[in-house]
Amino acid sequence: MRATSAKSVLARRVASAVILPGVLTSMLVVAPLASAETAPVSGICNGVTNQLGHRGNVQPNLVKAAASQNAEQIATLTAERAALVTTQNTLTTQIKTAEAEIAALDAELATLVGKIDTTTMSLTKLEADKATLTAAIAAANTELTTLQGQKTTLVNQITPLQTQLTAAQTELAGLNTQKTQALADKATKDAELVEAKTRLDSATAAATTAQTKVNNQLAAIGTATQELADLVAQGDAAQALVDAAEKKLADARLALPGLEATAKTADTNAAAATVAVGQAEENLRLAEQRVTTLTQQIGTIEARLPLLQTEIAGLDGDITTKNAEIAAKQKEIAAATATPVADAATLKTQLAALEAELAAIKGNPDKKKQELNASITAKKAEIAAAEQQAAAKTALITALNGDLTKLQGELATLNSQLSAKQQESSNLQQQLPGLQTSLAGANGQVTSATETLADAKTAQTDANTTLTNANAAVTAKKAEIAALEAALPGLTGDLTAAKAEITTKQGELEALEEALPGLQATLTAANTAVTTQTAEVTKLDGEVTKLVATLGTLNTSITDAENAILSLQNQLTPLQTSLNTLNKAISDKEAALTTTKADLNALDAKIVTESATLRTLESAKKVNRDAVAAQKVVVAALQAQYKVVLDRIAVIDGTIALGGCLA
Numbered sequence: 109m110r111a112t113s114a115k116s117v118l119a120r121r122v123a124s125a126v127i128l129p130g131v132l133t134s135m136l137v138v139a140p141l142a143s144a145e146t147a148p149v150s151g152i153c154n155g156v157t158n159q160l161g162h163r164g165n166v167q168p169n170l171v172k173a174a175a176s177q178n179a180e181q182i183a184t185l186t187a188e189r190a191a192l193v194t195t196q197n198t199l200t201t202q203i204k205t206a207e208a209e210i211a212a213l214d215a216e217l218a219t220l221v222g223k224i225d226t227t228t229m230s231l232t233k234l235e236a237d238k239a240t241l242t243a244a245i246a247a248a249n250t251e252l253t254t255l256q257g258q259k260t261t262l263v264n265q266i267t268p269l270q271t272q273l274t275a276a277q278t279e280l281a282g283l284n285t286q287k288t289q290a291l292a293d294k295a296t297k298d299a300e301l302v303e304a305k306t307r308l309d310s311a312t313a314a315a316t317t318a319q320t321k322v323n324n325q326l327a328a329i330g331t332a333t334q335e336l337a338d339l340v341a342q343g344d345a346a347q348a349l350v351d352a353a354e355k356k357l358a359d360a361r362l363a364l365p366g367l368e369a370t371a372k373t374a375d376t377n378a379a380a381a382t383v384a385v386g387q388a389e390e391n392l393r394l395a396e397q398r399v400t401t402l403t404q405q406i407g408t409i410e411a412r413l414p415l416l417q418t419e420i421a422g423l424d425g426d427i428t429t430k431n432a433e434i435a436a437k438q439k440e441i442a443a444a445t446a447t448p449v450a451d452a453a454t455l456k457t458q459l460a461a462l463e464a465e466l467a468a469i470k471g472n473p474d475k476k477k478q479e480l481n482a483s484i485t486a487k488k489a490e491i492a493a494a495e496q497q498a499a500a501k502t503a504l505i506t507a508l509n510g511d512l513t514k515l516q517g518e519l520a521t522l523n524s525q526l527s528a529k530q531q532e533s534s535n536l537q538q539q540l541p542g543l544q545t546s547l548a549g550a551n552g553q554v555t556s557a558t559e560t561l562a563d564a565k566t567a568q569t570d571a572n573t574t575l576t577n578a579n580a581a582v583t584a585k586k587a588e589i590a591a592l593e594a595a596l597p598g599l600t601g602d603l604t605a606a607k608a609e610i611t612t613k614q615g616e617l618e619a620l621e622e623a624l625p626g627l628q629a630t631l632t633a634a635n636t637a638v639t640t641q642t643a644e645v646t647k648l649d650g651e652v653t654k655l656v657a658t659l660g661t662l663n664t665s666i667t668d669a670e671n672a673i674l675s676l677q678n679q680l681t682p683l684q685t686s687l688n689t690l691n692k693a694i695s696d697k698e699a700a701l702t703t704t705k706a707d708l709n710a711l712d713a714k715i716v717t718e719s720a721t722l723r724t725l726e727s728a729k730k731v732n733r734d735a736v737a738a739q740k741v742v743v744a745a746l747q748a749q750y751k752v753v754l755d756r757i758a759v760i761d762g763t764i765a766l767g768g769c770l771a
Contacts, residue, residue, distance in 0.1 A: 315634035
């Protein structure tokens with residue numbers, strides 16, 4: 109009896125392991141779905157006509173109804189599948205709990221059976237069944253020992269791996285922290301090294317520049333000394349030539365004053381006449397320039413005023429448009445604010461009531477629990493939708509308020525521009541009368557200056573004639589003096605230039621000698637800076653080398669830790685790969701089904717449109733047979749495409765109903 113009880117316990121465990129997954133699978137797969145009859149139908153049924161057999165013969169309303177039914181069934185099945193998946197997860201948890209309880213009950217049952225068997229055997233055939241009882245107990249103990257050993261083995265395998273993984277991850281985190289700090293230190297030292305090298309290069313360049321300047325200064329001092337000696341010799345020769353020329357010029361000038369006295373009066377009169385003509389011409393030019401300027405200013409104002417009026421009118425229109433946009437945006441904000449949304453708090457209260465009702469159910473009324481679970485799932489979806497609607501409404505109102513603020517800012521800008529344009533127009537209109545008055549006065553000045561200029565030119569002609577006659581008497585003497593004067597400035601200029609150049613060169617020589625000590629000091633400071641920066645660069649190079657070595661050690665440690673973690677994680681990869689493959693297959697099937705449903709809806713809309721066109725052609729007063737035939741070809745092609753999409757849906761999920769009569 110003990111062996112029989114043990115076998116029954118094992119059989120119940122195997123049955124529960126086989127039957128429960130089968131029940132779950134049947135709940136997910138088997139559903140009361142309408143099936144399409146692919147064979148020809150002999151008569152008319154009360155359901156939707158089979159789309160594969162009679163798609164071209166049904167009325168558009170039936171086709172549309174079939175498509176609608178399919179869409180509704182697809183949506184319903186999708187929702188049911190989601191609910192079943194949830195139920196599956198719940199039942200899986202319950203199965204695990206039940207299996208644990210069964211195991212506990214089996215243990216208790218085994219104990220009770222053992223006690224009952226022991227008592228029965230003691231009362232009936234204690235001695236005869238003693239060997240059998242001993243063997244059963246030994247077998248049970250052996251099985252229990254084996255199971256406990258397997259459990260211990262698994263625990264011993266998992267626990268060290270988890271401990272090692274945790275330790276490796278902790279070590280890796282510490283090593284990464286040290287690596288980050290080492291990289292930061294290295295980056296800092298690299299930056300300092302670059303700065304030090306830059307300073308060293310700058311100091312070296314400064315020292316080179318200072319040395320070049322000192323060398324150039326010494327060369328310039330030598331050149332300037334030689335040039336100064338040459339200039340002194342040239343100045344002595346020029347002084348002798350100037351003295352001889354001045355002696356000849358003094359003798360010629362003694363004879364000139366008598367001749368010049370005669371022409372002096374005529375020259376004065378001619379100069380006065382010339383001044384008068386020049387003054388009259390200047391007055392006329394200024395008057396004409398003023399007339400031109402005033403005319404241009406008036407023309408500019410007159411041309412600007414119509415443009416300003418046009419711009420003002422445009423700004424008025426823009427302001428009107430912007431006010432309309434602001435009013436429309438305010439209406440949108442009011443409409444968005446007034447749009448009702450579901451009360452999430454009320455829905456949450458209802459959800460709490462449903463969950464409390466579910467928790468209050470005693471026993472195992474599966475149907476009631478399923479209904480409450482479905483209601484709870486639907487209520488959670490309503491709560492999520494209500495919260496999403498509230499968030500969308502808040503985002504919409506925020507966006508509309510931002511648009512309203514932007515429009516109000518644009519309106520303020522337009523009003524500011526309008527005020528500026530109106531002020532500019534007013535200022536130009538106020539300037540115009542004064543400019544016109546000034547233009548009339550300027551035209552009068554032009555007329556007066558023209559008359560004065562004619563009189564001055566007549567007087568100038570008379571004075572010039574008198575001056576010509578007086579100058580003829582002194583022409584001979586002036587020729588002689590002119591020759592002497594022409595030679596003297598050149599000699600004097602050479603002497604003056606020579607003396608000035610001598611003075612300049614002396615100043616340059618002194619400046620070069622004064623600048624030389626400063627350049628020497630700069631060179632010394634630059635050389636000192638080069639020495640200091642060279643030592644700094646050498647020091648930083650050593651520190652960077654140490655940091656690089658430390659970083660290499662840390663990288664090696666991190667690589668070892670990562671390899672250890674990778675080795676530990678590879679032991680979990682098969683299970684994770686299986687789970688990822690299953691999730692991907694589910695996602696791919698859902699995506700393919702969504703795409704195919706969209707194609708089906710698009711083709712159905714085209715079939716309805718093209719069928720309507722065909723009926724229009726067939727019902728015309730004079731039927732165009734060619735057009736009807738071509739349209740039938742189009743409809744038939746669309747129906748063929750529709751069948752292909754249906755086949756694709758059947759391949760993706762054979763449980764989806766495609767419409768038609770029941771078999």
